[in-house]
Amino acid sequence: MIDLKLLRKNPELFYEAIRKRNYSTEILDKIVELDREWRNYVNIVNNLKAKRNELSKIVAKLKAEGKNEEANEIIAESKKLGDEIAQYEAKEKELEDQMYNLALYVPNVPHESVPVGKDEAENVEVRRWGEPRKFDFKPKAHWDLGPELGMLDFDRGAKLSGSRFTVMFGEIARLERALAQFMLDTHTQNGYIEVNVPHLVKRETITATGQLPKFAEELYTCERDDLFLIPTAEVPLAALHIDEILEENQLPIKYTAFTPCYRREAGSYGKDVRGLIRQHQFEKVELVWYTTPERSFEDLEQLTRDAERILQLLGLPYRVVALCTGDLGFAAAKTYDIEVWLPSYNAYKEISSCSNDTDFQARRGNMRYRTKDGKLNYVHTLNGSGLAIGRTLVAIMENYQNPDGTITVPEVLRPYMKTDVIKPMK
Incomplete structure (x- = not known):
């Protein structure tokens, strides 16, 4: 606020x-x-x-x-x-x-370093890592690869729950689980505290983090109990310290959590609704920091590097983009999008948004810290995907595919997968 x-x-x-x-x-x-x-x-x-x-x-x-x-x-x-x-x-x-x-309907003030622009066309590329693979065969999209392996079933997902739900089988289901474990292990080794959070939250909680009232149409609700399915683990993580006073020497606090995320995705259309790119239910590892105003923008750079590190370890090409004022999220004062290379799009596609929300969420949730000289200030909150599991799985399937339809498992995931190659189900 x-x-x-x-x-x-x-x-x-x-x-x-x-x-x-x-x-x-x-x-x-x-x-x-x-x-x-x-x-x-x-x-x-x-x-x-x-x-x-x-x-x-x-x-x-x-x-x-x-x-x-x-x-x-x-x-x-x-x-x-x-x-x-x-x-x-x-x-x-x-x-x-x-x-x-x-x-509650007024967005955060953009930081002075955010490029001014009308929409995503005026976002500014900051850096790239890795080179897109040059295939010596025609690569397939994951929505073709997965069904051919017998491991992605969009029809059964629709039968169970409607459009944009998917059933995973075998090694692809295991790959998703391996990715979550790998990401959590990597982040906790880098100083993040792993948290297991509720997937249903109160109205006050989701209001404090900025989703309500403006984005009510995007949320799944349990009306009888006035509870909301979380659209991201950012919601419970960034609300953990509502109505609390932290001590300055505790900051920064760095949390990570793996949860399902539930979004109506109202208004999405076109190629994005194919496959796993834009689902109503997906999994994500989230990163949230509580920090001080003096260092929050420096900390945003580190949080973004922490998310990038996952893609580097997986050997997936990506770029980092600074969002312009017209494309900035409601609660954010500054955001970097990390976009991974997807052959099916022949383009980079968002896999993480890393934002500094300054004191916007802290004011809504009355989250403060006591300075060394005894003054009370609002904390600054940062958040970022570290990473979206489904989109990371898609990137591995498409970038590591082989001419025979199998998928090579990235080296860092082999200890989790206990295999080097994903082959069709028998």
């Missing part, structure tokens, strides 16, 4: 941010108008309280002089003032609630 005090002090900062993101300023206009009205009521209440305090002094003086009848008249007047104050304070609270609810 944006800082409403800062909005009051420097509204142009937020208007400029909204314009860079190509958002309408309508909600911001309403908040500024409500804030003006709220401040008016605050002044009225303060003046009435000051008047009541003066009356209290007069009452005390009159009683000291034995003028009880006169004192009682002043007390009655003071009571009327109290009733008036209560009415204005109720209005104050109503306006505060309106501003808070509107502020």
Whole structure:
């Protein structure tokens, strides 16, 4: 959530941010108008309280002089003032609630280093690693390879649950499990704390991390219990310390978790809906940091390198792209997308987004830390996929395929898979 005090002090900062993101300023206009009205009521209440305090002094003086009848008249007047104050304070609270609810729809302010642009076409490539494989045969897409191996079954997935669900068998199912184990082992060796989190969370939890109320249509809900299936492990990880005060010497805290993710993927279309690229249910290893404002953008660079390291160990070519203001996620102040090379697209495809959300989630969840000199500040939260399991599996299938339809297992996964090659099921 944006800082409403800062909005009051420097509204142009937020208007400029909204314009860079190509958002309408309508909600911001309403908040500024409500804030003006709220401040008016605050002044009225303060003046009435000051008047009541003066009356209290007069009452005390009159009683000291034995003028009880006169004192009682002043007390009655003071009571009327109290009733008036209560009415204005109720209005104050109503306006505060309106501003808070509107502020939930206002995105984070982009960092000054984020390139300004309208959409993904204006994202900026930062670096590349590895070279796309040059095949001496015509490579197949994973949506053909998997069924031919007898290990990906899109029809049975649809029979069980509808479109964009998949059943995996045999070595492909095992490969997905191996990837999760490999990623978790790698990240925990690099200082991350592994966490097993709930897959159903409360409304307050998913609001704190920015998915509600703006993205309600993307979420799967359990209406009877008012619980939500997580769209990413970022939600429970970035909400672990709601209403807590951490100590500065604890930071940064680095968490990782492997969970299924559930998304409606409303509005997705075209080639992305084929195969495993855009499913309603998929698995992911997530990385979340709690850190300080002074170092959060430096930490974002490290978190991104941690995600990149997985692709390097797997020998998968990729590139890193800095998202422009028009393509930036709602909660993010800065984001790097990591895109892996997929032969079926003849292009790089997103496999991880690594973001610094600054204090945006911390304000929603009241997550703070105590500095060494005793002051309380909001933490900064970072998040990134480390990595999306399904898309990593796709990248291995397509980049490591052989002319006979088998798939070579990357060397780092062989201890988990206990095999060098994935062959058709018998």
